[in-house]
Amino acid sequence: MAFQDKSLQCSDCGTTFTFSAEEQETFASRGYTNEPKRCPSCRQTKRADRQDGGYNRQRQDMFSATCAQCGKDTEVPFKPTEGRPVYCRDCYNKIRPARGR
Ligand SMILES: [Zn+2]
Ligand SMILES: [Zn+2]
Structure with a gap:
């Protein structure tokens, strides 16, 4: 199966980003069937958010x-x-x- 570069729209900021053939291959080799919903920069932001959330959850009232x-x-x-x-x-x-x- 040959992969081709694909243009996808980010569900967060609406930017069109390229889901390259290379990335598609990586995705497929990992068993992912879904296409990425977010552009690379939004994906990074999301990851940072999750880390902050984890930190806040660890805080306790004293x-x-x-x-x-x-x-x-x-x-x-x-x-x-x-x-x-x-x-x-x-x-x-x-x-x-x-x-x-
Ligand atoms: Zn985005
Ligand atoms: Zn004491």
Whole structure:
């Protein structure tokens, strides 16, 4: 099967871009049956967006609390429950040493 350069329109910005025979061959060899919907620059933008989204999802709300051990102000990634002691990072590490193998 011979591939020929194809003109496609980007679904994001409407730019016409070339889906070259070479790219089509690469696509086919990877088992992709769909043509690319976006021009190369929009594809890059999308990829960057996804990375930002991942970063934002990792951020957590921090709650201020007072360490039950040393009395220092600290922040914890969960809402402190009344009656349950909250420790600052230092004390937490002292109380619960990192589990080794
Ligand atoms: Zn585009
Ligand atoms: Zn402490």
